[in-house]
Amino acid sequence: MDSTILPTAERAAPAMAHTEPFLAAWQSLESRLNGAQPRPLKALRQAAVDRFAANGFPTPRLEDWRSTDVEAIYETRFAYRNAPGTVTEAELAPFRYAGCAQLVFVDGHYVPALSRLTELPAGIQAGSLAEALAAAPERVGGQLATLARMETPAQAFVALNTAFIRDGLYVAADRGAVAETPIQALFVSTGDDDGVCFPRNLVVADEASQLTVIETYATLGRGRHFTCGVTEALVGPGAVVDHYKVQKEQRSAFHVAALYVHQDRASTFDSHSVQHGGALVRNDWVAVLAGEGVSCTLNGLYVMAGEQHVDNHMLVEHVAPNCYSFELYKGILEEASSSVFNGRIFVHKGAQKTDAVQSNKNLLLSRQALAQSNPQLEIFADDVRCTHGSTVGQLDEEAVFYLRSRGIGDEAAKSILTYAFAADIVERIKPAPVREDLEAFLFQRLPDGDIVRMAAL
Amino acid sequence: MKPIIQIENLHAGIDGVEILRGIDLTVMPGEVHAIMGPNGSGKSTLAQVLAGREDYEVSAGSVTYQGIDLLELSPEDRAREGVFLAFQYPVEIPGVSNTYFLRAALNAIRKHRGEPELGTVDFINLIKRKIQLMQMDESLVKRALNEGFSGGEKKRNEIFHMAVLEPTLAILDETDSGLDIDALRTVAEGVNRLRAESRGFLVITHYQRLLNYIVPDIVHVMVGGRIVRSGGKELALELEERGYADFETELAAAAAPAG
Structure with a gap:
């Protein structure tokens, strides 16, 4: 698109104007909290809302948002949920994964009565972030928001999530602790009006621990709800974290989420993202391979139809030498659906012997479907192996x-x-x-x- | 006795280029016909046209299969009526079980014929019998359809599919190409075990070698989209010695006055 044809006033018009309903809601919620939150969190929320107010929503003029227009999000007046909606066990049952510990969040609120945590071994803590923060404000507060980045306009949704931090999944594995039972965090949105929630998840795997975390996002109402989520995963030396995200919200929902992973030496982080819900879906995933000998896998499958749009922005940062990263994203696009895959691999100067593999393959099942695939390699080390490939094709x-x-x-x-x-x-x-x-x-x-x-x- | 298939004056091509220029061929029940010819003579095109590949256009002629107009049928309906094509290049399909796929195919065929679907136990027993009959490597049967199979394994698997689906007309499209002698023998033995009074075979091959193992009733020589000569099994041996060059020259000479 040629932006020069727009009148000057319009070009300069910030999406900031659209932030007002969000800022008003923030004010209202903040005053209702009435100081009932740990101090570090209050400061963090304030900094985030200031940042969001200053940057506004991203527009397609930003390189990172060129192909994904979030106007439909900022034009919707969302209902903020002060309490979880009513959910029956029968409604939840189809989303529960058998054999997993299950934490259920309804409209962003942890609901202990619906959760099942009995099977976790010693050394593995899983529960509500809000409760963990209340119980150990120093420790948990010190781990929160250490990875997520919200400075730039492109990161506005991270700022928005951070401004509205209330609850989410908190998982901590002590040194050497092994959870054989996967931990499922099930986020459901209810209501026939357009609700919004801001799940904030924190996974901390200490040295040599092992765990599996599954995030599931689903809809129980009929509203065009909005999930604005952030997950941070601190993966300690030699730790092994398997991560799954299953996004199956209804076809009118908005879902914008970020995942930040930081890996210490010899750790393994394997992630699989399954996406078939939502009208407008955006994932910004950032993995920092900070220690030597790290293995990082980021795989995904999106299956879209109607006018669904999904955008996966991936950034893998090879900071330390001798690390391996692998990305395979596959997309099935029906009808007039569309997808964006932006895969950036950044190899820092010292990251010799980096082995990075990236692949994005799209299957178009109709003439109207559209897939965009942009691999970006930025390599500042001279002894690396980086391969990438993307395909868009038919049966x-x-x-x-x-x-x-x-x-x-x-x-x-x-x-x-x-x-x-x-x-x-x-x-x-x-x-x-x-x-x-x-x-x-x-x-x-x-x-x-x-x-x-x-x-x- | 009615023929299994009767091809009359068949003309067909692709993208406006005529490849088959008047094929006449009749296969009676119990017969094995071999079609030999040089590369580009139209052998594989004939196989694809008979199996219903939509890329090819039939411009003239008719194909009558067990009394019905074969050209009217979709590829799947041809298969359900008992036509089987063993592919020259079988396709690799990950995530799909070789065995379960066959079950889906067999049940589609049975449904078409108004027969009940085969239950799991009956199907497994059938598969076991066919594995034994065809001396199949059991691990191949359990794997994903053709995925990671060697060339020989793929060809063997085609014959295994044929054994399970029990067609009335089996067309083998260069099933021998690229096979070593052991694989060739296995494939041929599989075909020989399936020879039956009720079944007809059309064996397409470039080399005579396969016909040492699958002894044909009739050999046809195909050059330039036509069958230029038909004879007994000894014709294959003659071709092996003479090559196709003479036929090509004859054909060019025959075509010259018309052009």
């Missing part, structure tokens, strides 16, 4: 014919191949309930899914 006609020649119908053949396209992400998901949930979604979503189900490995 292979030869393969469709192959399946039809065995008696499989045309629709079913296409569905089988679409499933096959997604399979290498599906297969990498370790916890069976997460994997089976994704499979079930695909079988339900794809035409003739019962035939795909029959044929699936």
Whole structure:
């Protein structure tokens, strides 16, 4: 787009004007809190709201937001939830992953009565961030907001989340502690009006600890709700963290989230992001490989239809030498849906022997669907191996014919191949309930899914 | 006795270029026909047209399969009516089980014929019998469809599919190409075990070698989109010695006055 054709006044018009309803809501909430929060948090929230007020919402004139317009978000008047909506067990059941410890957040509020935490071993703490902050303000306050960045206009949603920090998932693994049971944080939004919530999650894995964290986002009402989330993960030396995010909110929802990961030496962070909900979805993921011998995997699968739009902005920063990073993002785009994948790999000067692999593959199932893929490599070390690749394509006609020649119908053949396209992400998901949930979604979503189900490995 | 397939004056091509220029061919039940010819003669095109590949356009002629007009049917309906094509280049399909895929295919075929779907136990028993019959490597059966299979494994798997789906007309498109002698023998033995009074085969090959193991009833030589000669199995041996050059020259000579 050529911005020079716009009148000067309009070019200068900041999206700041649109911040007012958010700032008014902040004022109202802040006065209601009436000092009932730890001091460091109050200062943090104040700094964040100031930053948000100064920067405003990002506009498509910012390079990082060129292809994702958030006007629909700032034009919506959201309802702020002072208490969780009413949720029945029957409504929640479809979103619970069997065999996991489960923390349930309704409209941003932790609901202990719906949560199940009985199975965690000693040395693993999982619960509400608000409760953890109240119990140990110094320690938890000292860990919070150490990674997330909210200075620039491109980071406005991180500032917004931080300004509204109230609750979220807090997981801490002591040195050497191993949680074999995955921890699921289930965030549901309720109500038929347009609610907003700001989940703030903090994962702290001390040296040589191991844990699996699953974030699930779902909708129970009919509102065009907005989830504005931030997750920070501090991965200590030799720690192993498996992270999953499953975003299955309803098709009119807004979802803007950031993940910040900081890895100490010889640690492993594996993340799989499954995205098929929402009207407008944006993820900003930043992994800092700070210590030697780190392994970082960021995989994802997005399946979009209608006019859904998903934007994944990835940044992997290789700071220390001898680190390995791997990114595989695959997208299935139907109808008039669209996607953006922006994969930046930044190799710092000292990060010799970096091994970085990045791949983004998109399958377009209609002529209207649009996928953008932008790999960006910035390399300041001279002994590294960095590879990247991106593809945008349609189903292979030869393969469709192959399946039809065995008696499989045309629709079913296409569905089988679409499933096959997604399979290498599906297969990498370790916890069976997460994997089976994704499979079930695909079988339900794809035409003739019962035939795909029959044929699936 | 009615023919399994009767091809008459078949003309077909792709992107406006005619490749098949009047094919006549009749396969009777129980017969194995071999089609030999140089590269580019249209052998694979014939196979693709018979299986229903939509990229090809049929401009003239007819194909009658067990009394019905084959060209009217979609690829899947042809398969359901008993036509099977063993691909020259089978496609790798990750995430889809070789075995379960066959179950889905077999059940689609059974449904078409008004037969009940095969239950899990019956299907597994069927697969076990076919594994034994075809001397299949059991690990291949359990893996994703063709994924990571060697060239020979893919061809063997095509024959395994054929054994499970039990077609009436089996078309083998250069199933022998790229196979070492052991794999060739296995594939041929598999085909020979499936030879039956009710079944017809169309074996397309570039080399005579395969026909040492699958002994054909009739050999056709295809050059320039036409069958230029048909004969008994000894024709294959003659071709092996003479090559296709003579036929190509004959054809060029025959075509010259018309051009």
